[in-house]
Amino acid sequence: MRNSSFLLVLVLSLLHISSQASSANRFALHRGSSLSVDNPDDVLISNSGVFSAGFYPVGVNAYCFAVWFSRPPCSGQNCTIVWMANRDKPVNGRHSKLSLKKNGNLMLTDAGQAIVWAQNTVSLSSSPVHQLQLLDSGNLVLRDRENRVTVWQSFDSPTDTLLPEQNLTRDTPLVSSRSKGNFSSGYYKLYFDNDNVLRLLFDGPSFSSVYWPDPSKVSWEVGRTTYNDSRVAMLDSLGNFTSSDDLKFLSSDFGMKTERILKVDHDGNVRVYSRGGGGEWVVTWQAITEPCTVHGICGPNGICSYSPSEGRSCSCAPGYVWKHKTDWTRGCVPKFKSFCNKNSETQVDFLVLPHHDFYGYDIDYFPNVTLVACKEMCVNLCNCRGFQYKFNEDTGSFDCYIKILLLNGCLSLQQIGSMYIKLPKANLSSYQIPMKEFNTLPCPPKDQEVILPRTYLKSHRNLVLEILLICATVLAVVEAVVVFLTWSFLIGAGRHKGGAYVNGYHPAATGCRRFTYAELKKATKNFREEIGRGSRGIVYRGLLQDHRVAAVKRLYGVNQGEEAFLAEVKTIGNLNHKNLIEMWGYCAEGKHRLLVYEFMDHGSLSENLSSPQLDWTKRFEIAVGSAKGLAYLHDEFLEWVLHCDVKPQNILLDSNYQAKVADFGLSKLLNRKGPKDTSFSRVRGTRGYMAPEWVDHLPITSKVDVYSYGIVLLEMLTGRNPSGGHAIYGEVKGGYKRSTSWAREKMKPGVAMETWITEYLDPAIRGNLDIKKIKVLVSVALQCVEEDRDARPTMSQVVEMLLRHENGAV
Template sequence: MRPFVLVLLITVCGLSLLIACPPAVAAARESLARGASIAVEDYATDFLRSPGGTFACGFYRVSSTVFTFSVWFTRAKERSVVWTADRTRPVHSKGSRLTLDKRGGALILTDYDGEPVWNSTVAGAPTASRARLRDTGNLVVEDADGRALWQSFHFPTDTLLPTQSLTATTRLVSSRDGRLLSSGYYSLGFSDYAMLSLFYDNGNFSSIYWPNPYNNYVANNRRIYNFTREAAMDALGNFLSSDNANFQAADFAAAGVRRRLTLDADGNLRAYSLDAAKGTWAVSWMAFRNPCTIHGVCGANAVCLYAPAPSCACAPGHEQTDPGDWTRGCRPTFRQHQCGKPTRTRTKLMALPHSDFWGYDLNDGEILPLAACARRCRANCACVAFQHKANMECYLKSVLFNGRTFPGLPGTVCIKVPVDFVVPEFHVHQWQSHVHGGLAILEENITVCGDRAAQKVVLNATALSRKHVGDAAGKPVWPYLYGFLSALLVVEALVIGLGCLLFSRKGLFTRSSPVYPMDEGYRLILLTTSFQRYSYAAIKKATGNFADEIGRGGSGVVYRGVLEDGRVVAVKALTTSVSRSHGEEEFQAELSVIGRIYHMNLVRIIGCCSQGKHRILVSEFIENGSLATMLFSDEDGDGDGGDDHDVLAWSQRFRIAVGVARGLAYLHSECLEWIIHCDMKPENILLDRDLEPKITDFGLAKLLDRRPEGSASRAGREANPSGRIRGTRGYMAPEWVSSLAISDKVDVYSFGVVLLELVKGVRVADGDQNTDVRAVAKAVGEKMHSGSVDDLVDGRLAGDFNRAQVKVVVGVALSCLEEERNRRPSMSAVVQALVSVEDA
């Protein structure tokens, strides 16, 4: 009997405890009361749900450490986010919270450290009673009577839901490359003429590309100067705008269909319908059937070919700026003449037939013969090319942007290049295609372009997407004889066949390398990125059996290599001095980072090799080597570089400082996995041909979460330095040397040292000589207080520097070198300080 009584007592006590202490994690809520909050740790169970259950609102998991506060569809297989509080400012997985403020009545989103990162700024907030997610997907802050004081429908991101209006003050803005945490170059809103339009704006180039920019508003069947400025899509799939823009979804009036209108990352506006049974989305309308008509799809100095998937090609005399990102376009392989400076460089014209570059005209399209149009362009220094159409219209171009090409497109674009520019000799028929180095090469015989000699053009068309692949490998190519329609069918067959050939070549390429157990661990990563997997034999061939060593460090040796497609790359073989288990772990850490990180000031990793004991990374080759070589080579004679270089001008040094700061800020707070570099020094800053800085070796640092010291958990943004995280003496922060836990402020300290070295032009952190960096900083601070900075700056500049910028750079460096890490600024604050004097 006693055991039974004991069990009964335990049961009763347990129930009483449950009643007295409700569970910490609540179920999905209908509303959020004033003063209540939602914690990110409870994201899976604690969120707002719409009454019908179609939408949910809460913390949305982007990665293991990164969350946004968003609204999403619950009945789709993949959560379709329709609204985000601030997608450029995510929060961490621990300590973040969404609260309906008890005093002000506003929704407030705070990060791990309690810092507010977003709020709803409710008008009439004192009467706010609750936050509720309505069946329309609209998140609303209401008063006691249910009246909306603030609503998410007034602040859209990239999606418009039925009954949600687009107004004169709101816009849809695309994401960047489909990533949730960044804004793209495309937007939908009303123009100054009150016409609903799609805009492209990358900071350097901007244009309207929908409705058709070739037509006026009458031809586009639009109205202008209508001050209503409102557009919306209803639940039946009918879209109507005050300027007469309207369309209907393909499944218009279908009952019970959930819909959304989204401006996708590729710049195309699409309406989607949800298949309730399958939980999948289908496109029911799109603004563009041919993606090549979308502006900026291939960047500057490039053209887009659609047949039937979009592919990009550099214009003659240009090469791709970033092999992993076509939106950055192409750059000239020849030195361009600068207007206002004397030159004896003679030019010739390269022809790009059946092509068009929209916009950026220097004239209004005069009727001129081809020869006269060519003379007009040659005489105008600002003219980089001209377009001559079949009706003899002549357009002089100041910029080559929004390029497209396809058989039958009337007109030829003629590009100015130096007369000694080498033209590859190919003798093939028009629009003949074959495969070379994994690229589709379209070659066309050109007759004349205002010059006497015939020129030939080669377009290396790299596919933007490989989703459109058929099974027509080996089919013959029909000649282009019977006009535009026939030509399109031919090119479509070519691309389908080419896709099969590419995939078959890839299969042959990867079959030669055996699959090791750890390979399976990163195969999924490779499938979701643009990485190329290389066999060890291919790496040996590319590097000439590892003959050209260009650098080495504690993590491995770097060699110069040339891939089959002609790209020059840097090949990093992880060192064998590290134990095999450490090497594999390090390699896996690199791979987990690579798929998520891209920034113009970070070296881009383009491939990898994991075969047997070999762990190799393939990255872009940076032409000018390290900052250490450029800055110190003729000063310290310590082997950083054997050749003297031109002294870096102050403007170049300042640009390097800003670029490195932006790269570190991205690593610390903007990419999907917050990363501490742990070895920031001039040797790990590479300079490309334009002296744009790119941080390298960031992938070798241990990934750290983003939680500060003093919190309940220290597993976040700090780490014990006794592990394998490496640093360089002189650049290491005091807390690291003292074996304290480290945070992202160690990178801030190291960056401060680099800033001083950029200013002084000599080593400040010399580990061999035990240089006291703090003593140097103190001396620099005293000179700053005296009011003169001339004695601080590299004497090789001979006084040619911007004093306002020097003062800010030195001031930032000193703040970065604070011994107490909590007094050091964040890298985001450093970027703001430097950019504030960028135009000084």
């Protein structure tokens, strides 16, 4: 009896300890423990019970580790997800685990095999990780034993949702889901652009474009400012949203104690949702009130229309048919052949679509022209797809916008002007004009389900199968040894003979090495140390395998295919000048596009303008060096290269303060035999350094770089940033415009420079003044910033003027 009582007490004690451990595991995951997809109760719960974290079903036999609102209780696929670890790589419904290893690393494994997501915390902090916790804020955190140090947190890697008090930063954009039933990454992104403005971007499979705030307006016209570098935004618990670019708004239920989220929805809009007392989510703010102004909805050649009762719908432009019957975003394809056939100009006509517009992709813009002239220009361009013709209230005339692509189509009665679609004349009368009504797809889309078919070994032993596995393993090992020996032989031959292989990779035609994305990710320590930002990407410091320090530029917004990208890389790699940054390699792998440059010890000219090391002698040498680099791009290289963004941030300095022009790689490459002016589909450059041609819609020539160079010289002389104050395309009211006029007046014959030059120069610059050098710099700068582009010198002439003084000529 005593023995049976003892056993009963022992069993009850063990059950009690087990239940305590299980209960504790629901609030924290400790080192050496894991959460399994096989056990639905393996869920972390916040102290208040508002949030849960665990494996969430996203399809058939497909799960993601997620955080969701757990109150009121939800099940299946009806929960409100606020974060996912592996949204693009779902794991299997059997044997998958989230494990907190004994060394502190957090890993998500698929069916006990492949690692699909991990946080290597061993290298992130000196404090050892103790447990994984879900906070009442919805933040999933890795902390030390004392809960003082947060080594990692989910708030630093959001998906499509921002919770109250969670920061949206330059490194943490929000990316929409693909569709209502598909949680994988979609096409819409809320992010801080490189001009510090918070924007919405459509980043589709074939093209991308910004659509919010209104891209037809400059930032200050929509209440935004570029004069900040913090790049941070936040929605607080009361419903107040504030951003460093001056975007501010209050939710319609501001001040109420309620649950809130800010979300980039799969339809491309950003909304704030609120709910109280476990009720339904209600929209309390949204960024876009005109649903069809979201880009990419209907794909190429598609037209979006909106009905308050039915919502958005898409239709094809006249003469086009759906490319895919279940997906609007794939757009439409023409039913006719190309207009570039012989004598096609005599076989085309135009169908007018009132209140229609296809935003962007204008091959050119022509103010104050007749409708007949606009039609004639489109007919004579075989790649013209149509044109928009609308009245300009400011000038009292009609403007013509020639389109080479029909993207972002929109039908709205508020749209001023008409769209003229270019079509074959023979069938013009048969085409229907889209009406403002709801259209349905020929085959309505179904919710996409993610299916991960897997096979598992049964628990009982199978002798025949084990033998086969052993044989296959032996053969695999033998094959791996043969491949390794062959590979080693080829590598050795390549190194000794200077032949086809360099470090295991084919060299590019330019002599640059082609890196893998994994190599550059490792070299930059997962793109950790940012050293600068260019017009097309972010630059990181990296250490290559051969121990060279490199600057790795990770491009964004580059949507061309690999072949087109490599063609431009080949051109860039052929650039060879001591005053141009040297490219060591590139990466074109999947969607990744990266360029590898030599690392410059002293950073950019912008970082050194206030440095006492940059005396007048060095400034003159920098002016000469950067001028030589630009002159090479304009006049000496095989292709005609326009930089389009000359500014101190893009002039780098090596260990000897020698200037090297950078960020010219993907500017504008033109055949030297072609015309020396061109048109651009969009304005390029940085406000304050941009030539008047960009605003006046004049043809763009190399003189835009000359103007920007002149602004850089003025900044080196005066210490004043042209982007400060109220900069308008190179002019600063009360700033450079006034100072250049003042300097031109003083430069007249008979006025001694010594009497006024100290008033003009930056007083913070140290070193003895060389009046002759400063005089030539001022003279060159004033010539470069002439309003009339024909009055400006070429960059070769600039070099000649500078060298004439440097060689002793007066």
